[in-house]
Amino acid sequence: MRRADRLFQIVQLLRGGRLVTAAQLAEKLEVTPRTIYRDVADLMSTGVPIEGEAGVGYIMRDGYDLPPLMFTEAEIVALVAGARMMQVWGGASMAEGATEAIVKIEAVLPQRLRQRVNAVGVNAQEMNDLTPDVRRLIDQIEQASYQKHRLTMTYRDENHVATTRTVRPLGLWYWGKVWTMVCWCELRAGFRMFRIDRITKISEGELFKDEAGKTLRDFYASHDRRPLMVTRPQNT
DSSP: OOHHHHHHHHHHHHTTSSOBOHHHHHHHHTSOHHHHHHHHHHHHHTTOOEEEETTTEEEEOTTOOOOOOOOOHHHHHHHHHHHHHHHHHSOHHHHHHHHHHHHHHHHHSOHHHHHHHHHOOOOOOOOTTOOHHHHHHHHHHHHHHHHTEEEEEEEEOTTOOEEEEEEEEEEEEEOSSOEEEEEEETTTTEEEEEEGGGEEEEEEEEEOOOOTTSSHHHHHHHHHHOTHHHHSOOOO
């Protein structure tokens, strides 16, 4: 759990107006009491009206709530619609995160705007070809792109010919039906796009550092010169 999420949960758990010990909070949030002591001290320093001390317990005065998020109705529609799409079309972790995001957005909005969340009329329909394996791959590739891990994969092209590639993942693109990975392919020494549903095996390798000519910025620059590189998924 991210620290920001944990702080949010601590406030929610203390909103009942009853004494809660650090040990109880630690057990609920699966952290150590020492972590709770530090988190509560930080919350108190920002003005959250928590009373108590380590070894005794904590209580929060009635009437306190998190400040409402200052979203416009258009922003709420965009956030909820996007989250609903990720629930259906994103990776497994993305889908779970999208569900939690909608709950948190609704929880901290003022009543006037809270009703707008449930009234968003944008929904998404599940695709039969987005299998659990593909959803896990989406999450894995997104993380590898963020952490800059090389990936070694077995890829099957449209003619069912399999090749083994080592790539530097740069990002994920969604095309309305399929997900593709944009990367620097070390076998071909160039940018390539691979359909996620055609990857049959994948493993993480060593870390890589950005190099001139092999970054996402360079990919965008090559797109400006050769638009066909990104106007549709390429089979390579």
